Amino acid sequence: MSVIICARDEAANLAKNLPGSLVQQYRTTHEVIVVDDNSFDDSKYLLEEFKKTFKQLHVVELKQEAKFIPGKKFPLSVGIKTAKYEVVLLTDADCVPASEFWIDKMQQTYDEQTEIVLGYGAHHKKNGLLNKLIRWETFHTAMQYLSYAIAGNPYMGVGRNLSYKKTIFFRHKGFSAHNNVASGDDDLFIKTAATKTNTKINIDADTFTLSEPAKNWGQWMKQKSRHYSTAKYYKPVHKFLLGVYSFSHFLFYPLLAASIIFYGWQYALVVFGFRFLLQAIVFYLCMKKLHEKDLYPWFLFLDVWMFFYYIIFSVKLVKKPGKGW
Template sequence: MNFTHWWQLLFYGFCLITLIQLFYYAFFFMRLVMYKPSPKTTSQTHPVSVIICSRDEAANLAKNLPGSLVQQYRTTHEVIVVNDNSYDDSKYLLEEFQKTFKQLHVVELKQEAKFIPGKKFPLSVGIKTAKYEVVLLTDADCVPASEFWIDKMQASYDEDTEIVLGYGAYHKKTGLLNKLVRWETFHTALQYLSYALAGKPYMGVGRNLSYKKTVFFRHKGFSAHNNVASGDDDLFITTAATPANTKINIDADTFTLSEPAKTFGQWMKQKKRHYSTAKYYKGIHKFLLGLYSFSQFLFYPLLVASILFYGWQFALIVFGVRFIMQAIVFYVCMKKLNKKNLYPWFLFFDIWMFFYYLIFSMALVRKPKRAW
């Protein structure tokens, strides 16, 4: 076979990779583009238990906890902070908050769960302590985007719903790293929200996640993956979520905001820990996510090779079809998730994903650390 045939096969490979990408945009991501919440014929409010786990996070609690305590919610609710073996001033800070906010309950943990790494043990304690069926989870470094967070998250529940997936964003800051962090967070949300709409929910984020205690106890909490340091959010959703019992909520009032990593090293540490749980996903989810990442990783190398060695006109036509589809999906979804300021950068971010996969691929084979 001569070189002409080799470059022809390479171009055909580029076309195949592009078709795979277009499948994901058309079958999955367009669902989020077209998504509109179903109108509710009846309105019902539920008592809610907000649960926040904290370890040595006095500064974050002082800054963010008031956002959960001043929620405008007319029905009974409580805010539970599980203070997990903190050595800082968290205990005294929480005692001061309790003097003003009667709905605040504090659980002080004095012993470590040696064989259950991460925050699964304190979170399990918080859920068992909760008085109400609907629990709403966030982190100490998160603040609700509005005072209607509780009200609008719980409004997603009906008689069939047991899990509600929310969106946990990061504060907008200056600098390239902040843009990369917020892009990656958007890109992850684009996937897990779209998959849930397609009837294949596989993860949520602990920064903004709600479910019923019933479904938690039915699946024996986190027992299926207690040995894994992370996964209190995504692995539990992988285990418990079904097409029938899971909804999403992308009302801007339901978003939470977190402080982004300040250095590239901090961000790498966060992402490696997250991706270390992917190996425990269900087979269908691993296949779909892996195929998408693989096709995205190969797209630009094959584009460049096709331009150089086959025919730039044909290569750019194929590229243009995908670019138009991306432009539509990203514009609408970024608007819905309040990330329109990232839209002018989307082509840069798309190219960046090639390097992103190179950097973080080792996280899929390394053993995660057994810590918070």
């Protein structure tokens, strides 16, 4: 298996997180490829020091920008083409595997039909409201795309923890269908290549990756704006299904309040109670599987928060994507 990490000016993150990929317990040969994409910091010298100790580390240094291909799609394509092994495992420089069995257990997911494996990219748990909101949104998104994949209708994955075979990458001509979009090296590729028979998920805790959440509201909004800018390119069926879910989620609490005021509060509370019970069961089971149970006491507050979340980020669905990473 070939682990691929693209990095631009990520010396600090590489120093902290790269060892987690380099000390994996894997039964056969593997490699870790770091694509250094035109970095101006000390990444080059840091990687040279790592190479002295870890022979499985290979560094690809890019010294020229790819014209008309924004984001990290070009360096990622170079990394995949450089990979010696058929199966590639992708993560980011700001991510660290949750265990030393990440590579091994992701590899074990494959069988003859499987070409894509979706993993869970979690965030480090910290104090504060912002951390809970970020982790809740990450959990909520994962619950959707992992469930859709189980149901045979995969539509996205996350580049923090994603694996596929080189053959499927080249069969779909890499990212050529959306090279003009800065984001989408993960979700838009999965949208293009995934089917109900070639995609599996792995939510073993040993296969999780962990990344640092945004440190402030502005940074988080910038990250989510970039991610949501790709939603307009999803397949119509996925846009419809996700749109219906989000719209009904958005309308629930305003309609609940209106029903209590103008109709009958008893009936409104029965509907709320039934929904609350279903949510309590579903969220508990999913949070247990994804090791996010500390969010469970907050789930009602976080569910209400989604009303404001949709208002804040709805404009990002139609905004033109930026050209940066």
